[in-house]
Amino acid sequence: MSSLEFDDIQGIVLSGYGELPHAAFLMLHFGEPAAARDWVGAMAHRVATGAEGRPVRDEGRLQLAFSWPGLAHLELSWQALKGFSREFREGLAGSPRRSRVLGDSEESAPSGWHWGRPEAPAIHALLMVYGATPRSLQALVARQRETLEAAGIRVLETLESQPLPGAKEHFGFRDGISQPKLAGVSNSKDPRHRVAAGEFVLGYPNERGQYTARPLVSPIEDPHSLLPEVAGGEARDLGRNGSYLVFRQLSQDVHGFWSWLDGQAPGSEARRALAAKMVGRWPDGTPLVGSAEGETGDAQANAFGYHHEDPEGLKCPLGAHVRRTNPRDMLPPKPGSEDSLAINRRHRLLRRGRAYGPPLAESLAPDDLLAAGDDGVERGLLFLCVNADISRQFEFVQQTWVNNANFAGLHADTDPLIGPRGAGRETFTVPDAPLRRRHHGLPRFVRVRGGAYFFLPGRRALRYLAEPPPGLTTPASAPAAPATLLPDTWWLRAGRLFNRAVQQGIVLSRRCTTLRNGLDRLVQKPATEALQAMIRRRRQRLGIDADLAxxxxxxxxxxxxxxxxxxxxxxxxxxxxxxxxxxxxxxxxxxxxxxxxxxxxxxxxxxxxxxxxxxxxxxxxxxxxxxxxxxxxxxxxxxxxxxxxxxxxxxxxxxxxxxxxxxxxxxxxxxxxxxxxxxxxxxxxxxxxxxxxxxxxxxxxxxxxxxxxxxxxxxxxxxxxxxxxxxxxxxxxxxxxxxxxxxxxxxxxxxxxxxxxxxxxxxxxxxxxxxxxxxxxxxxxxxxxxxxxxxxxxxxxxxxxxxxxxxxxxxxxxxxxxxxxxxxxxxxxxxxxxxxxxxxxxxxxxxxxxxxxxxxxxxxxxxxxxxxxxHFIPDTQAWRRRREDAHAGRGRAGRAP
Ligand code: HEM
Known part of the structure; x- marks a missing residue:
């Protein structure tokens, strides 16, 4: 069960497609459901899975994900729809509470987003197109647009991404270095990074050895047996080999970032060092924990923890971006322990983000970025991450670590790079001996411009989406998951045995009807009266319902x-x-x-x-x-x-x-x-x-x-x-x-x-x-x-x-x-x-x-x-007619229309 089915998992889950550095993200709005389903059916063959080898020459890759309104539009059964996680069903901008906990307020509030606003036409699906060169990407996108148009699907928004030099992001730091290593995909043994596949791919055991909640349907809702069976055939797994995809367009104020640093730490080296303290790595990627003095060229270094190497944050500040988003071994209650690492592994993200917009300075060198001034051009990160549980992974990281002013015993610090600001949340603390340094008045450098939550189905699930069976359930009757998936614990088994024994006893006692009838004559009336008197007395004593007419x-x-x-x-x-x-x-x-x-x-x-x-x-x-x-x-x-x-x-x-x-x-x-x-x-x-x-x-x-x-x-x-x-x-x-x-x-x-x-x-x-x-x-x-x-x-x-x-x-x-x-x-x-x-x-x-x-x-x-x-409307005439028809051999007449 646990060896990964690469040929069913969309490729982006397993690889960031680094060899295809150009990408376009198309936000789609379906037209007629049947036409949209046909398109999905055709896409099931075009979407690349993890089994495909490396792309050759101009070959590109397509990936397809759906929002919850999109799945509903495809007329997926209610049982399946209800099985998706609550966050996904509500959507990224779906509730004020969610916006609050994610820090999506003021300039980042959904009402001001370019796309994904709650009142805008719903985004039903996300088509991700990856290409090796700008030309091959454009050709691929053009072909996709044609098929989309033919299927009556509107493209609401297209977000394009070009690579930045040195695999850097816009502030000038190397990105995409530290990623969790999936058990079953990577042979890494490092307990800091090796994470159970079920944390990122649904239908496999997660870090707790359990299955993360996923959409399941009853077998009768999968008449063509397209989906894998689970629980001994009691259910079919629509989630297996799928995952959730978080997409946020994060705009970066590069000029604001470097000019604020300039105000705090004048001089090229000091500025650069303070910026590195905010990130937790030097611009080339060298981790501060490994080298507090400067870059060593060991950009990929990732085999480090924080508790033993740097418990007080003297090298890498406690609140630095990488230390918050992946605290490794520093989590309470026992920092440095195996437990601490285990807790952390339940909050990992597979980042698949891409930069958008031109760099402020071509070299991305800090001094050049500062010197370039403010060009007013929109740029930033198309933050994408894959996780099996949006609430426990992405939302937790964002709320409890990134946005938390009290993270790691701090008082007024949010993530210095990406965190929201406001009263009591504008400080960046740099631990130092003998005295720490506090930088106040930190502006917000990253703002949200749009976003949505998506489900990234496996290939078989894609085929299922293309031909949903006639819905058997409605929003009111659809069970979220087949009830049989209760854990089969010893106490449940014992309970069932006990239940059976009692019922057998009752059945046996039924054979003694003469005795029972005799007893009834003697006992039924007085016993009922006695029990009822008790119930009535209690109600009178407590005055239950006395206020009702x-x-x-x-x-x-x-x-x-x-x-x-x-x-x-x-x-x-x-x-x-x-x-x-x-x-x-x-x-x-x-x-x-x-x-x-x-x-x-x-x-x-x-x-x-x-x-x-x-x-x-x-x-x-x-x-x-x-x-x-x-x-x-x-x-x-x-x-x-x-x-x-x-x-x-x-x-x-x-x-x-x-x-x-x-x-x-x-x-x-x-x-x-x-x-x-x-x-x-x-x-x-x-x-x-x-x-x-x-x-x-x-x-x-x-x-x-x-x-x-x-x-x-x-x-x-x-x-x-x-x-x-x-x-x-x-x-x-x-x-x-x-x-x-x-x-x-x-x-x-x-x-x-x-x-x-x-x-x-x-x-x-x-x-x-x-x-x-x-x-x-x-x-x-x-x-x-x-x-x-x-x-x-x-x-x-x-x-x-x-x-x-x-x-x-x-x-x-x-x-x-x-x-x-x-x-x-x-x-x-x-x-x-x-x-x-x-x-x-x-x-x-x-x-x-x-x-x-x-x-x-x-x-x-x-x-x-x-x-x-x-539904049979039982008027007598209809019944009589039907009976006559049946006698005359005319079959199923008399049914309601
Ligand atoms: C524009 C916004 C962002 C920028 C510029 C940015 C930049 C960076 C950089 C430079 C690194 C270090 C390189 C690496 O380990 O890959 C990094 C790491 C990381 N970032 Fe971000 N990031 C941004 C947004 C986010 C968001 C929104 C999250 C999640 C809520 C996030 C989560 C992470 C994680 C998990 C790591 C890896 C930390 C580790 O494993 O050590 N980032 N980011």
Whole structure:
């Protein structure tokens, strides 16, 4: 896994292309996405990788990188988009906080940049063109412009770079000397420079032996298997062999630099020496630590540290540019130690910068640069660096070292060469014996003129970008990374074993149904009442929700974020579990049967008449009986809580969700309290389901849910038939303005079906078939309870059973019918029961209901997309037509457009 795939890694990661000293950087804005993708596909073959040999004669090199808006424009799936690091997604100029920490303020503020301004047309991609001579470069660029134009891609900005004599930068110092050496590429053994490849190339172990976060996608989002597999096939790696590229155009005030030095240290030698102290190397590159007196010609010398050689900075000042940007062995807590070096290795940068603009003086000699005066010409460094983690590497170096006025115990010094200035940040301290020297009033010599963060994909990833699969997820449902990539630690494995043992125990106990039924008769009611009394007393003691009016909701802090996390986890589960087949629901998964029914609204007292219940009437309805999920298991193995979903059709009036019209859904489970009291707890449970140990949610001694567990246990059991249990709404709904209710569906059929032993996998469905096959009608009565007190009958806590009297409002009649047919099965999969398919008068209330709006909507979309099915709008006419079509052999008619 760890030998580098040179033929997939773009060449610039592995080499600075020093043999191609001319370069042009084209900032691109895509037009039509399909045309842009075709162009990317063609570029996948032209972009040079690390496997290509040295360029011959006029041969050039092309490299291609993308910004996050660019990847989104190419219609990359949301799962992949979300997997990129936050800094990259936000962009270099993406937030005031980022600008502040990077020191991009005042003259360097993004609002004044030449390119990359937040309000300017987005830069989607960066095309880097490298050539041996100005002519070959121009020819290459001209060819690229033609293909870009043909693909409808605009070039927003072209930045050109010419080499400066002696490999120097504009202040007159040799640049590009010290670079980290990649393990697997270089055979350097020097612990100061040898750095794990994963620090610069995604998909390889980093300095901690871990993988730096990278974009992963589910296998079903890579149908052509273009990307490498990870985690035993559970995910595909879009990041592998890619990296992040930081690009900043840094303008250098060369005249300002040398004239300030002239004011501080008159005389050619003193000026030069002070400038060298600011950089940390002499103009020819000789390190000050090696030779404090002057140049030795050993420009490439790099095998030095600071702690042993120069602990006080007498040779190379503590705050010098190279000492800040790569402190080597001087980092606390134990300078000079192996640990110090190890910390430093996690903040290295692979610099790939190039100079732009003509030199102020051709020779770049300090005296000539001073003598040249101010020519007002723009020049500087196109600072480019490659790193796997922009935040830990580039941003850390810039914020914590370059811009930090207290670096290495200093007080008011930022990086003397490139740092920002301002009150208390304008000093350069030169340690000396017996007394240090302080230079005050340091001006800013380097200003930011533009910049962006890019992703530099591997070649296979480039091909993937050219043909993204149909997006299965949306911004709300896309999981950032497949949840299976949890570390497989011993405690997780032990947790799963424990979980399995408990579940086995529960399954075994289910076989003793006679005993259980007897116990229920004795214990269920008093135990529920005792637990509920405890919960109510606590709520009364603490006055929880006492400030709320009847039917009033309270939006909880962070609710939207928690909901998003649950949605992501559930879609991650779907993407992973059903990658080879037909996706089922993420919850309430197993369908025992989808039945046609009649929903009859009863004549109600005037005060209760509203919405669907405004007048007596009969409606066609679909009724789904289901099991808990998240997987389809033999009935005896499920957790014993059944669910009921009712979709009343042909309802006059608009529903709250606009994907359906004229439907009113009801959903309920065979327990009076919900598994989790609110969304926060639900998010915890979902996390543990993802980790394969939901039992821990209830039993964790540090965050226990014993009461919820006992309440669930009192009702969770091996049912004989889905027709013989009560179904509670658990969470409240509006019932006309200012009235909140909970409801219950009560079977009018007495419980009489035994649990067969041994139990067939689908014995619940068989029990339903037996009942409906014998021409018997099954009837449920729907009863409501009104909220009378916000504390003891809360809206936001689903673990509390309301105690108000029940009023019958409707009957649900399920006639005898044959329901085990392929059409019904398909319809059951396509139908979406969502409590938000509701008239405004019956609006769902409470945090779990609010969350369900997004969770159900998004996860059913993911399921439908995996299955290639459109949302089915279940009006009865359409269903009948479809059934007739199916019988007439006309296939998949009746699907929603
Ligand atoms: C116009 C702006 C800049 C100039 C003129 C400049 C100049 C130099 C020079 C002359 C060297 C010494 C030669 C070498 O080791 O390669 C150097 C080293 C270095 N610079 Fe810069 N630099 C600039 C911006 C930056 C920025 C923005 C960063 C990062 C935030 C940076 C990070 C480094 C690093 C990591 C080294 C190597 C230090 C070492 O390993 O010893 N430089 N720079």
């Amino acid at each position: 009847i039917a009033e909701e309270r939006i909880l802090p962070e609710e939207a974020e928690v909901t998003r996390r649950i949605t992501e986890r559930m879609s991650a589960f779907l993407l992973r579990t059903y990658r080879h087949g037909t996706a089922e629901r993420a919850g309430n998964t197993k369908t025992y049967g989808l039945l046609e029914a009649e929903f009859e609204v009863l004549a109600l007292p005037q005060a209760l008449r509203c919405g669907l219940f405004a007048a007596p009437g009969r409606y066609h309805a679909w009724v789904r009986f289901g099991g808990p999920g998240p997987r389809v298991t033999p009935d005896i193995r499920n957790n014993g809580v059944l669910s009921l979903g009712v979709k009343v059709t042909g309802v006059p009036g608009e529903t709250l969700l606009d994907d359906e019209a004229h439907t009113q859904d009801f959903s309920a489970i065979s327990a009076p309290t919900f598994t989790t009291p609110d969304v926060y707890e639900n998010a915890k449970l979902q996390r543990l389901i993802g980790a394969g140990m939901p039992v821990w949610y209830f039993l964790n001694p540090f965050d226990s849910h014993y009461r919820d567990m006992l309440l669930q246990a009192l009702y969770a059991k091996a049912h004989g038939s889905p027709f013989e249990t009560d179904y509670w709404s658990c969470v409240p709904y509006l019932f006309g303005e200012g009235r909140a209710i909970k409801y219950r569906f009560v079977p009018l059929l007495a419980g009489r079906s035994p649990v067969p032993l041994p139990a067939p996998d689908d014995y619940l469905r068989e029990a339903m078939q037996r009942t409906l096959g014998s021409a018997e009608e099954v009837v449920f009565e729907m009863r409501i309870q009104c909220q009378e007190d916000p504390v003891t009958m809360p809206i936001e806590d689903a673990s509390v059973i309301w105690t108000s009297p029940e009023v019958p409002v409707a009957t649900l009649r399920i006639p005898a019918q044959a329901f085990v047919t392929p059409e019904r099965e398909r319809l059951a999969r396509e139908l979406t029961i969502n409590p938000w398919h509701a008239l405004p008068d019956h609006r769902p209330l409470g945090n779990q209901n609010r969350a369900r709006r997004e969770i159900y909507y998004e996860t059913s979309r993911v399921r439908q997309r995996i299955n290639g099915e459109a």
